[in-house]
Amino acid sequence: MMIERRALVGAVVLGLCIAVAGLLVWGFAAPYHQRLFFTFLVNLIAVVGLQVFMGNSDITHFGHVGFMGISAYVTAILATPVAVKRSALATAPFGVNTFELSPLVAVLFAILITLAVAFLVGLMMVRQAGIAATIATVAFLVIVHVVVMNWVDLTRGPRAFYGIPPKATIGWAVATAFGAIVLARAFRDSRWGLQLRASSEDVAAASAVGVPIRKLRFAAWMLSAFIMAVAGALFTLFVGTISPKSFYFDLTFLTIAMLILGGMHSVTGAVVGCVIVTAGVETMRFLESGPVFAGAKLPEMFGLTGFFLGLVIVLSMAFRPSGLLGSDEIDDIWHRRRLRKAGVEVS
Amino acid sequence: MFKAENVSVSYGPIRAVRDVSLTVGEGEIVTLLGPNGAGKSSLISAIIGLVPKTGGRIAFRDEDVTVLGTEALVCRGMTVTPEGRRVFAELTVAENLRLGAATRGDPDGIAEDTEKFLEMFPILRRRFHSAAKYLSGGEQQMLAISRSLMSRPRFLMLDEPSLGLAPRIVDQIFEFLIQLRTWGVTMLVVEQNAGEVLEFADRAYVLASGAMQFSGTAEDLRQSGGVMEMYLGLEGH
Numbered sequence: 001m002m003i004e005r006r007a008l009v010g011a012v013v014l015g016l017c018i019a020v021a022g023l024l025v026w027g028f029a030a031p032y033h034q035r036l037f038f039t040f041l042v043n044l045i046a047v048v049g050l051q052v053f054m055g056n057s058d059i060t061h062f063g064h065v066g067f068m069g070i071s072a073y074v075t076a077i078l079a080t081p082v083a084v085k086r087s088a089l090a091t092a093p094f095g096v097n098t099f100e101l102s103p104l105v106a107v108l109f110a111i112l113i114t115l116a117v118a119f120l121v122g123l124m125m126v127r128q129a130g131i132a133a134t135i136a137t138v139a140f141l142v143i144v145h146v147v148v149m150n151w152v153d154l155t156r157g158p159r160a161f162y163g164i165p166p167k168a169t170i171g172w173a174v175a176t177a178f179g180a181i182v183l184a185r186a187f188r189d190s191r192w193g194l195q196l197r198a199s200s201e202d203v204a205a206a207s208a209v210g211v212p213i214r215k216l217r218f219a220a221w222m223l224s225a226f227i228m229a230v231a232g233a234l235f236t237l238f239v240g241t242i243s244p245k246s247f248y249f250d251l252t253f254l255t256i257a258m259l260i261l262g263g264m265h266s267v268t269g270a271v272v273g274c275v276i277v278t279a280g281v282e283t284m285r286f287l288e289s290g291p292v293f294a295g296a297k298l299p300e301m302f303g304l305t306g307f308f309l310g311l312v313i314v315l316s317m318a319f320r321p322s323g324l325l326g327s328d329e330i331d332d333i334w335h336r337r338r339l340r341k342a343g344v345e346v347s
Numbered sequence: 348m349f350k351a352e353n354v355s356v357s358y359g360p361i362r363a364v365r366d367v368s369l370t371v372g373e374g375e376i377v378t379l380l381g382p383n384g385a386g387k388s389s390l391i392s393a394i395i396g397l398v399p400k401t402g403g404r405i406a407f408r409d410e411d412v413t414v415l416g417t418e419a420l421v422c423r424g425m426t427v428t429p430e431g432r433r434v435f436a437e438l439t440v441a442e443n444l445r446l447g448a449a450t451r452g453d454p455d456g457i458a459e460d461t462e463k464f465l466e467m468f469p470i471l472r473r474r475f476h477s478a479a480k481y482l483s484g485g486e487q488q489m490l491a492i493s494r495s496l497m498s499r500p501r502f503l504m505l506d507e508p509s510l511g512l513a514p515r516i517v518d519q520i521f522e523f524l525i526q527l528r529t530w531g532v533t534m535l536v537v538e539q540n541a542g543e544v545l546e547f548a549d550r551a552y553v554l555a556s557g558a559m560q561f562s563g564t565a566e567d568l569r570q571s572g573g574v575m576e577m578y579l580g581l582e583g584h
Contacts, residue, residue, distance in 0.1 A: 191449070198435045198446050204397055205433035209498055210421030210450035327437055339476055346476050 007189035008182070010331030014271055015178035018044070022174035034170060036282065041173040042235045044274045046251075047258045048180045049227030051270040053220045054259065056193055058200030059129060062252055063121075063137030066144035067225045068232030069247030070117055071110040073148060073155055075233040076164045076242055079106035084163030091153045103167045107233040111226065118225030126217040129203070141252065148244045160243045168237035176234055180227050184267045185329070187223055192216050197265070254281070257309045261316050263323025268330040273323065277312060284308045348373045348533055349425075349502050354403030356389045363389040365557045366403070371502065371535055376528055378536045378544045378565070380579055381554035387537045388430055390554065391504050395427045396420055407502065422450045424501035430537075431510060432487040434494070436480035440471050443479050443490055447497025457497070464493040467523070485516035492523070496532070503527070504535045509543070521547065541579045545569055553578050 018041070025037040046068060054061045078101045080088070085097035101109070121140055128136055148155045155161065187193045196216040199206035206213060236242055254277070262273020284307075290300035316323060336346045349371040356364040364386040371377045381387050392398045394405060396417040404413045407425055415423075435443050444464065448457045465472040468489045474482060479490060488508060495503055505524070509517040524534060525547050538544045545551060551568045553561035561574045568574060 191445070194438075194442060195446060195449050198438060198442075201435045201437060202433050204392075205429050205435065206446070207397055207417040208395060208421070208427045208429055208433075209447050209494060210418045210426070211446070212418045336476075344476055345473055 004189050006331045006335060007185050007329070010268070010329050011182045011185035014185075014268055014330055015181045018177050018181070018271070019174050022170055022177075026170040026174075038168075038170055038173055038238050039235075040274070040278045041170070041177050042231050042238070043251075043255060043258065043278065044177050044271060045173075045180045045231040045234070046228060047255050047262075047270045047274045048177075048184045048267060049224050049231060050255055050259055051264060051267055052184050052187055052227060053224035055264045055266065055270070056188060056196045056200065056220050057217050058197075059137075059217075060134040061137050061224070062134065062256070063140035063144075064224065064228050065247050065252045065255065066141040067114050067118060067228035068235070068251070069144050069148060069244070071107075071114040071229035071232035072236040072242055072247060073161070074110035074113050075103075075106050075236045076161050077154065078109055079103045079167075079237070080161075080164050088156060088161070088163060089153070093153055096154070103165055103237055107230075107237070110233045111229045114225060114229035114232070115222065118222055122218050122221040122225075125221060126214045141248070145244055145248050148247075155244070158244060160241050162241045164236055164240045164242070166238060166240040168234050173234055173238070176230055180230070181267060181271065183223070183227065184270075187220065188267060188329075192219060196220055253306075253309055257312045260323060261312050263325035263327070265322065265327040266325040266329050268328070269323050269325035272325060276324075277309070280308055280312065281305050348408055349535075350406045351390075351394060352404045352406075354390060354393055354405065355401045356386070356393045356398060357401045358389075362401075363557050364393065364554075367554065367557075367559050368403075369535075369552050369559070369562070371533055374528065374531065374533055375549045376524065376534045376536060376547060377550045377552070378538055378541075378548040379552045379554060380538055380541045380544075380568075381560075382578060382580070383539060385554045385578075386557040387539075387554055388506055389557075391427055391506050391535075391537055395425060395504065397427075418450070421498055421500075424499070425504070426495050426498050426500040426502075427504040427506060428491050428495040428508065430506035432484065432491045434479040434482070434487050434490050437478055439478055440475050440482070440490060443494050444471075444497055447494035450498055456499075460497055460499070464496070468493065485512050485519070488512060488516070488520055489523075492520070496527075500532065502533045502535070504537070506537045507539060508536065509538065509540060517543065541568075541575065 022037065025034060029037065046064065050061060050064045077096050080100065082097065082100050085092065089097045125133060125136060149158055195206065195211040199211050199213045199216065203213065258273040258277045259270055261277060262271065263269030284305045287298065288301050288304040290298050339346050352368045353366045354364060355362065355366055367390055379387055389398065393400045396415065404411060406412065407423060412420060412423065435446065444461050451457055470486050471490060471493065479487060482490060492508065508520050521543060524536065527534065536544055536548065545565045545568060548565045551563065551565050552559060553574055555578045560578055561568060
């Protein structure tokens, strides 16, 4: 996959911003803020993963969190110590409670299994477009959730899956976020990414120049699933306890809001949206609990976070449907400015 | 070099194209005329594989290509410039041209061809880094045709290239098509307005209500007042 130098520079600059913030947090922040920042990074990776499919193919995708869930549960099942599993998963099938894998090996298996599922779902997905495809992605999310909820012997069902070794560090998360950003830009700005974006604008015109639309959609789908799988595994290995609720509509809605606000056609937009929404959600969470402000006790307002996310989506749709960044990447903005200075028409 | 035999296209119960045959010889400019709703675009779309054929065969350069998909046809040297100047509006002129070369893997040749079209249409060079949506209608048509040519087609189908353009621009586009012939590009030009295209086309077909009504040289068609009047709303000469 050939990547233009300018896109690579843009991706690296974006990744470095995250990395510098990450190192500061790692070195100086309190544990609560470290935890918060880690969750932010997982969400960032997930939003970037979502962007790879949704931003390039223009098919609204509500199932991405399902891939995170599959990967998270496979990681948990394989990496959790036998001592824990013997009691927590006493009746587990396939003898999974008789062995444990090192976290890294468990993650590899988790990614492979997630990709296998993505492959099968993807074969059906790429034949659809528009609303049919979107509904299929919602159905996929529900199926994953129902399976996890009801395969109690393997997943503990609705109860928390605990005892997963919390081996992931902020350093790992920063490196993964960096990698995800570079990968997403490399795809977006490769000839395949360009062709897929063109096909999302006009299927007939893209076909007429020989763009293999289904193949490219499938490639974006698989790459997106891969990034989601990494995000899911990373999350699991940090928090140590997961439940089906962690990978359902709340997270879907949160990541979609981030992407829509930032601008789904842009990786920079995905990152910007993630930063703004995270800041907003944390503020709302603070207000929700009824803090004392300037001497006055504010009322408790539960549900404020959900209200805020809904508002973000409604307002972006109403006033800025293509998001804050539109289709621009960070380097597009510099590049245009340079061209304009040189007297080249860019409007 | 190109042959379509008994091609049919149906949309549900509606038969938009019924058993239509046409041939285009190497180096020819053939025009496909007909009133609005005659099935011209459906026929073109079926030939290039954008809509399914319900019957018929298609051969290109002595090869049966009936079952091939659009991408494979483009690789073999066929392409279409769709109706209504379908440029990728959000993408730049540069990106539009690059997309035209989607099936090619020779960066040097692609750069060379790009330069050729920028030379030919200086406005495209001036707007090279602008989004295509900011081009005028005529400029978009120039870009759309250049984009089609970036795949180095041997056989180019143009769907109503004059649609909605000022007469001066139409002249410019048609002059370009005449020049294209000297590059060895064979063309099938779909038009609703017969007048001008018959001045440079070699042969003509007239399609109406999904069926072929006339085929012959451009000269024959101009002479046959009846066909001209009935299907094309023009007085014969």
